[in-house]
Amino acid sequence: MSGTGSRGTGQDPALLRRLLRAKDRMDAASHEDWPVPRLARVSGVSEAHFARSFKEAFGVPPHRYLLTRRIERAKALLRDTELPVTEVAFATGWNSLGTFGRTFRDVTGESPGELRARERAASHRLDQVPPCFLSAAHRPDLTIAVSEKRRQEADDRVPGSQQTEVP
Amino acid sequence: MSQGVGVVGLYVRDQDEALQFYVEKLGFRVHTDVRNGDYRWLTVQHPEQPSFQLGLFTPQAPMVDAATAQTLREAVAKGAMPPLVLDVDDCRAAYDRMRARGVEFTQEPIERYGAVDASFRDPSGNGWKMIQPRRGS
Numbered sequence A: 001m002s003g004t005g006s007r008g009t010g011q012d013p014a015l016l017r018r019l020l021r022a023k024d025r026m027d028a029a030s031h032e033d034w035p036v037p038r039l040a041r042v043s044g045v046s047e048a049h050f051a052r053s054f055k056e057a058f059g060v061p062p063h064r065y066l067l068t069r070r071i072e073r074a075k076a077l078l079r080d081t082e083l084p085v086t087e088v089a090f091a092t093g094w095n096s097l098g099t100f101g102r103t104f105r106d107v108t109g110e111s112p113g114e115l116r117a118r119e120r121a122a123s124h125r126l127d128q129v130p131p132c133f134l135s136a137a138h139r140p141d142l143t144i145a146v147s148e149k150r151r152q153e154a155d156d157r158v159p160g161s162q163q164t165e166v167p
Numbered sequence B: 001m002s003q004g005v006g007v008v009g010l011y012v013r014d015q016d017e018a019l020q021f022y023v024e025k026l027g028f029r030v031h032t033d034v035r036n037g038d039y040r041w042l043t044v045q046h047p048e049q050p051s052f053q054l055g056l057f058t059p060q061a062p063m064v065d066a067a068t069a070q071t072l073r074e075a076v077a078k079g080a081m082p083p084l085v086l087d088v089d090d091c092r093a094a095y096d097r098m099r100a101r102g103v104e105f106t107q108e109p110i111e112r113y114g115a116v117d118a119s120f121r122d123p124s125g126n127g128w129k130m131i132q133p134r135r136g137s
Helices: A013-028 A036-043 A047-058 A062-080 A085-091 A097-108 A112-121 A131-137 A146-156 B015-025 B066-077 B091-100
Strands: B007-011 B029-036 B039-045 B053-057 B084-087 B104-112 B115-121 B127-132
Touching: A013 A036, A013 A047, A013 A062, A013 B066, A013 B104, A036 A047, A047 A062, A062 A085, A062 A097, A062 A112, A085 A097, A085 A112, A097 A112, A097 A146, B007 B066, B015 B029, B015 B039, B015 B053, B091 B104, B091 B115, B091 B127
Parallel strands: B007 B053, B084 B127
Antiparallel strands: B029 B039, B039 B053, B104 B115, B115 B127
16 A cells, blocks of 8 residues: 555646546535546546546545545534435435445445444534534545455454454 | 744745736735745735735745655645635635636535535645634634
8 A cells, every 4th residue: 555656646737737626526526426538528638548647646546536535425424414324325426225335334344324323422522623624534545445445354354253343 | 023923835836827816816915026036935915914924836946856846746736735724704705706706616615513614726726715614703
């Protein structure tokens, strides 16, 4: 996970500024679908170059970046609203409750319901930080693909060992 | 004199472009604009905040080496510089006014816990939150 990204990427700042626009658009509407052609149009980059340029610039492929934003927003809705989990799923861009629950657990290590219960139980003293920055700080740091994360966790589960509920 | 923070600088990709943005689109005033060879010390000021200057600087030699300057230009263009917050009385009115002048907003005004915030970027990529505080805070 280290080794790349600490040096300048050598990308043209003008291109980076346009790629940032695609990232901003996903931030603003993470519940919408963001296929590569749409993102490439926002950045004024060819579809063939977009995904690679985006990953080089921001360290993650565009679809995974979108996933982190959706999970971040789902966490905020679970924490701050009374919306049922089903509605949180649809509000954050998932078409299926099952996919949402599975992905959420894979990324965060707990189910949407568990996260809500835990957040409710904890008291927060974060009143002095603007809420917009707080939510960014709670964004999952998804440095590997969800499928890879699943695989690693499956490997960690040694048969017979006890699995703790919350890491 | 009053003690405290006097100048905080931003890195921008082009000082002329930044000057135009902060003055014409955001309503800041030029405080200092002095050149010495290739170097230009440029600061602007919010009209209601005379004790604070916002510096608009380019990453350039001899302050930093050429490779570092390039890295900084990339970081700015990627929106990787630290958060900036502009306090306003009326976020929605400011949003309408600034948007009409062509400011690139990245988030429309949203009310959260009684405060209203919106986001915009300067042409270089520096990200601003514009916040209307909750009444009474």
